[in-house]
Every structure is written in C-alpha cells, then in structure tokens.
Amino acid sequence: MNRIEGKTVLITGASSGIGRACARVFASYGARLVLVARREDRLAELVSKLENEHGGQAKYFCLDVSKREEVQSWAEKLQQKTIEPDVLVNNAGLASGLSRLQEGDFSDWDRMIDTNIKGLLYVSRAILPGMVKRNTGHIVNIGSIAGHIVYPAGNVYCATKFAVRALNDGMNIDLYGTDIKVSSIDPGAVQTEFSRVRFKGDEKRAAKTYEGFKPLQPEDVADAVFYVVNTPKHVNIQDLIIMPTAQRNPYLLKRRGE
Numbered sequence: 001m002n003r004i005e006g007k008t009v010l011i012t013g014a015s016s017g018i019g020r021a022c023a024r025v026f027a028s029y030g031a032r033l034v035l036v037a038r039r040e041d042r043l044a045e046l047v048s049k050l051e052n053e054h055g056g057q058a059k060y061f062c063l064d065v066s067k068r069e070e071v072q073s074w075a076e077k078l079q080q081k082t083i084e085p086d087v088l089v090n091n092a093g094l095a096s097g098l099s100r101l102q103e104g105d106f107s108d109w110d111r112m113i114d115t116n117i118k119g120l121l122y123v124s125r126a127i128l129p130g131m132v133k134r135n136t137g138h139i140v141n142i143g144s145i146a147g148h149i150v151y152p153a154g155n156v157y158c159a160t161k162f163a164v165r166a167l168n169d170g171m172n173i174d175l176y177g178t179d180i181k182v183s184s185i186d187p188g189a190v191q192t193e194f195s196r197v198r199f200k201g202d203e204k205r206a207a208k209t210y211e212g213f214k215p216l217q218p219e220d221v222a223d224a225v226f227y228v229v230n231t232p233k234h235v236n237i238q239d240l241i242i243m244p245t246a247q248r249n250p251y252l253l254k255r256r257g258e
C-alpha cells in the first residue's frame, strides 16, 4: 500500500548517499520533495533527474543546517510558500576525522556537534510547531550503530549519534498525546561519501573502510526509511537498527580472508 503519494517529504543532506537515495525512493512513490544540502549543483542535478524520471514535484534549498539564523530564515521562506512538510528526514550529518580524544581536533569536534546535533535540532525546531498545529507528521532521525556502541577513536562522532538517540526519545516523549510519529533509523556501515568526508578526501583510506565485505548501500537504508514512513497511522517504529550481514556490531565485521 502506498501511503506516501502526495505527501510533502523534506530531506536534509539530500545531495549524496542516504539522503539522495531517500529522495529517489520517495519520488518513485509520488511524494512532493523538499531537498536540502549545501551543494547546489548536486541538488539541481538530482531535482532535474527526478522530474525526468517521475515527473513529480521537487524543490531544493541550499542550506547549511548548522547555521541557526540561516535555518530560521529558510523556515520563514517555507512558511511564505506554504510548504508544510508531512515528513522530515533528519539525515544531514558527518564524521570529521578519526582520532583518539587526547589528540582530537577542535574544528572536527565543532563540525560534528554543530551539524549532527545542533543542525538536527534547528531543523526540527523549525518544522515541528507546524506539525503540532496540524496534529500530524513524522520525523525520521538518521542515527547510527555508533549511537549504540562506542568504538576506538569514534568518541565525538559516537557522542553525536548517542545524542541523536536521546533526542529521538525526547521527541517521542514530548509529542506524547499527538499523532506525530518519531523514528530513528540506525545503520551500520553504508557505502556513501561518509568515509571520504571523515578522511578529508583520502580516497584510498576511505575505500579501505568497505573492502572485503558487502556494506549496506544507500538504497538499503532508504528502503528502511520508506518502510517506516509508510506504516499505518497507528504504528510508530521508534528505533530500527539496520546492519550489513557481515557486520554484527562495530567490533564484529567479517572481511574476506580474515
């Protein structure tokens, strides 16, 4: 059953990876899309592709979710255009660096905290009041297995994903008594630009992350997001962990030959 058709779905971090795959799956089910990221060329290309493939309506906004004032004025623009999201996928996020805490880089810490925690908060704070007013909506937070188990040198990235899990619980509690659903989708290793960003463009090191096993593809996660959003009104999947079969947790990853 398609409960998505005609719904307005807002996706942050839609220019790449999981967000882009979510845009494609929701477009294929007839959603109206509002896509957000910083790279305009990527968004423009995606929107024209989606229009060609599905003829649906997609809009994009260049936005840095970590900039509070930018998010506030973007939210006003949405209101002026009477864009009222039924679904918000809080996906924009990143890891920056992989160092032991005692060697950590302050600007890496700021980027991760400002994007993964504050960005998610700013966008949610902008969109939730409208959902509450309409007593309908669904927030999907993209967490991580890193929000359940800390791994060596993962310190701050893991802390941001533990925070996403706490905020997912907090939203569920604060929205008690409303019809608004809140879900967290928590993947293990997904083959995206994530590692390229974490290792600051070091392609060789990034590629090693996915060597010797079959990682999740962004489409696998997008299918899970779609499933969660497409559930009937009385069903709220609050947390869903999705892993490659080869990976049971951050420590148990079976690579060929190991």
Ligand code: NDP
Pocket: 012, 013, 014, 015, 016, 017, 018, 019, 036, 037, 038, 039, 040, 042, 063, 064, 065, 066, 091, 092, 093, 094, 095, 115, 119, 142, 143, 144, 145, 186, 187, 188, 189, 190, 191, 192, 193, 194, 195, 197, 218
């Ligand atoms: P990608 O690097 O492929 O995509 C990240 C997306 O986030 C891009 O579209 C990027 O767009 C956007 N983004 C980053 N910073 C900002 C910002 N300040 N403002 C707006 N958009 C931003 O990685 P993934 O698809 O893997 O990551 C998506 C989410 O999934 C993240 O939250 C990540 O933590 C999570 N995740 C990833 C896993 C993995 O193994 N890949 C596993 C578990 C969770 P742009 O640069 O154009 O702004």
Ligand code: 8X3
Pocket: 095, 143, 144, 145, 146, 187, 188, 189, 190, 250
């Ligand atoms: C991203 C995947 O490997 O850092 O959340 O847990 S990992």
